[in-house]
Amino acid sequence: MDAGGTPPPLPLLLLAAAAALLGAALGWLLLAWRSAARPGRLPPGSTGLPLIGETLRLIAAYKTPNPEPFIDERVARHGSGVFTTHVFGERTVFSADPAFNRLLLAAEGRAVSCSYPSSIATLLGPRSLLLTAGPAHKRLHSLTLARLGRPASPPLLAHIDRLVLATVRDWGRPGAGAGPAAVVRLLDEAKKITFNLTVWQLVSIEPGPWTESLRREYVKLVDGFFSIPFPFAYLLPFTAYGQALKARKNVAGALREVIRKRMGEEAGTGPGAGRNGEKKDMVEELLEAEGGSFSVEEMVDFCLSLLVAGYETTSVLMTLAVKFLTETPTALAQLKEEHDSIRHRKGKDEQPLQWSDYKSMPFTQCVISETLRVANLISGVFRRANADIHFKDYVIPKGCRIFASFRAVHLSPEHYENARAFDPWRWQQSKKEGVRVVGQDAQQGGSVFTPFGGGPRLCPGHELARVVVSVFLHRLVTRFSWEEAEEDRVVFFPTTRTLKGYPIILRRRPGWDV
Numbered sequence: 001m002d003a004g005g006t007p008p009p010l011p012l013l014l015l016a017a018a019a020a021l022l023g024a025a026l027g028w029l030l031l032a033w034r035s036a037a038r039p040g041r042l043p044p045g046s047t048g049l050p051l052i053g054e055t056l057r058l059i060a061a062y063k064t065p066n067p068e069p070f071i072d073e074r075v076a077r078h079g080s081g082v083f084t085t086h087v088f089g090e091r092t093v094f095s096a097d098p099a100f101n102r103l104l105l106a107a108e109g110r111a112v113s114c115s116y117p118s119s120i121a122t123l124l125g126p127r128s129l130l131l132t133a134g135p136a137h138k139r140l141h142s143l144t145l146a147r148l149g150r151p152a153s154p155p156l157l158a159h160i161d162r163l164v165l166a167t168v169r170d171w172g173r174p175g176a177g178a179g180p181a182a183v184v185r186l187l188d189e190a191k192k193i194t195f196n197l198t199v200w201q202l203v204s205i206e207p208g209p210w211t212e213s214l215r216r217e218y219v220k221l222v223d224g225f226f227s228i229p230f231p232f233a234y235l236l237p238f239t240a241y242g243q244a245l246k247a248r249k250n251v252a253g254a255l256r257e258v259i260r261k262r263m264g265e266e267a268g269t270g271p272g273a274g275r276n277g278e279k280k281d282m283v284e285e286l287l288e289a290e291g292g293s294f295s296v297e298e299m300v301d302f303c304l305s306l307l308v309a310g311y312e313t314t315s316v317l318m319t320l321a322v323k324f325l326t327e328t329p330t331a332l333a334q335l336k337e338e339h340d341s342i343r344h345r346k347g348k349d350e351q352p353l354q355w356s357d358y359k360s361m362p363f364t365q366c367v368i369s370e371t372l373r374v375a376n377l378i379s380g381v382f383r384r385a386n387a388d389i390h391f392k393d394y395v396i397p398k399g400c401r402i403f404a405s406f407r408a409v410h411l412s413p414e415h416y417e418n419a420r421a422f423d424p425w426r427w428q429q430s431k432k433e434g435v436r437v438v439g440q441d442a443q444q445g446g447s448v449f450t451p452f453g454g455g456p457r458l459c460p461g462h463e464l465a466r467v468v469v470s471v472f473l474h475r476l477v478t479r480f481s482w483e484e485a486e487e488d489r490v491v492f493f494p495t496t497r498t499l500k501g502y503p504i505i506l507r508r509r510p511g512w513d514v
């Protein structure tokens with residue numbers, strides 16, 4: 001204001017605003033330059049535009065068929081596999097460096113903690129395994145591993161086989177398609193299998209009207225993870241997030257009812273009612289764990305986190321394995337040979353698969369590893385620094401968000417020859433060289449190849465996912481040949497999947513009628 005109290009003229013205000021904006025932009029540039037130039041400081045980088053940072057560039061890259069340049073260009077520009085950017089409202093250190101990723105995974109719960117946006121945390125529930133930390137996380141994680149880490153258990157393998165067979169038999173039914181051919185959207189079928197399997201593992205309920213109605217609600221809940229969490233969304237049931245909150249309530253309610261009923265039954269039968277002392281499902285495991293100290297709400301959140309964690313990932317893995325095989329006929333032929341020989345050994349009838357059969361699928365394992373490497377279903381994990389982290393010449397300050405990109409490592413020519421091609425035979429080579437290639441492995445293969453993460457949060461479903469996909473491929477390739485019903489492509493935003501769910505035309509193979 002001037003001495004007379006009259007407001008300054010408009011051009012002056014505009015000038016002042018322009019000066020303020022210029023000042024802010026200069027300050028921004030200076031910060032970005034400082035972060036790029038000073039050793040012993042933040043990793044080099046650019047934080048992009050004020051507020052939105054590089055979010056739009058990241059999203060634009062992931063909306064193309066080839067998102068790699070977003071990371072490639074920054075790694076090349078800054079000459080470092082660890083760089084600073086600003087995405088989704090926050091400054092974030094991005095890591096494309098396997099050594100730093102390894103350090104971050106191992107430091108979970110100490111120097112770093114996993115971090116989810118509050119909108120996702122609300123949908124998961126406060127006691128979800130994905131959100132708990134410290135000793136509570138440790139006991140929940142080992143309980144999960146104890147249950148899921150034994151896919152070799154005969155009842156589980158037999159059940160997976162039964163479930164897959166029931167689904168593929170449906171495809172063979174007259175009416176499922178024209179004549180001997182049926183059109184199926186593979187991703188939808190894979191999701192049905194995955195969901196029904198998880199429900200069975202949790203509460204021993206077979207597919208039927210109850211599981212179908214649970215699944216309908218569950219799908220709305222999962223949609224909420226990728227929607228905009230408007231404030232007071234619970235008052236806005238027409239928004240996707242509002243619907244997801246309502247669906248969460250319904251799914252939790254259905255699980256709560258089953259758990260309460262089981263608590264009543266358990267009180268009548270006493271502990272250890274399962275076969276040979278083996279617990280029949282996850283709820284039985286929880287009811288008896290730690291002297292029965294888990295509350296109903298803890299069990300509900302726990303079951304929900306297992307439903308969420310394995311659903312999309314395993315179903316997309318199944319779908320993309322088939323897509324990549326279809327596009328690589330020599331690999332498909334080799335895979336068929338492997339599975340036909342198992343079937344011939346067992347006879348043509350529907351003898352269930354056994355653990356020894358699973359163990360005689362070495363090429364299938366190569367196909368699964370390669371699909372995981374190329375597809376990067378979990379492209380990386382977010383962590384938050386609990387303390388200043390020193391790596392090379394850099395210091396990542398306490399409180400900073402960090403993204404460990406598995407995708408950048410898996411698709412880097414520095415770590416894999418011809419890294420962007422689907423080549424399942426590369427894993428045969430690595431086996432010859434004595435490199436084991438599963439998640440946690442401390443040897444070379446494991447430290448670079450981390451589709452299932454690592455450290456204290458290593459995916460407890462990693463072996464189970466492999467078994468499910470192997471059984472699925474076995475039943476698919478021994479019974480059917482197929483072709484794409486229409487062109488489909490892999491998309492990466494908001495998650496990796498195929499755009500149309502991969503519709504295929506299936507034909508029963510002669511002599512292997514369903």
Ligand code: HEM
Nearest residue numbers: 130141309310313314317378381451452453457459461465
């Ligand atoms: C292709 C399939 C799968 C992939 C690629 C995958 C990947 C991952 C990754 C990368 C993590 C680590 C997250 C982090 O460090 O923050 C994780 C955690 C987890 N996964 Fe999986 N997963 C798959 C299948 C499954 C299945 C089938 C289940 C169970 C039914 C499962 C249950 C979990 C759980 C409960 C966690 C959380 C562990 C914790 O926070 O302690 N996953 N998964």
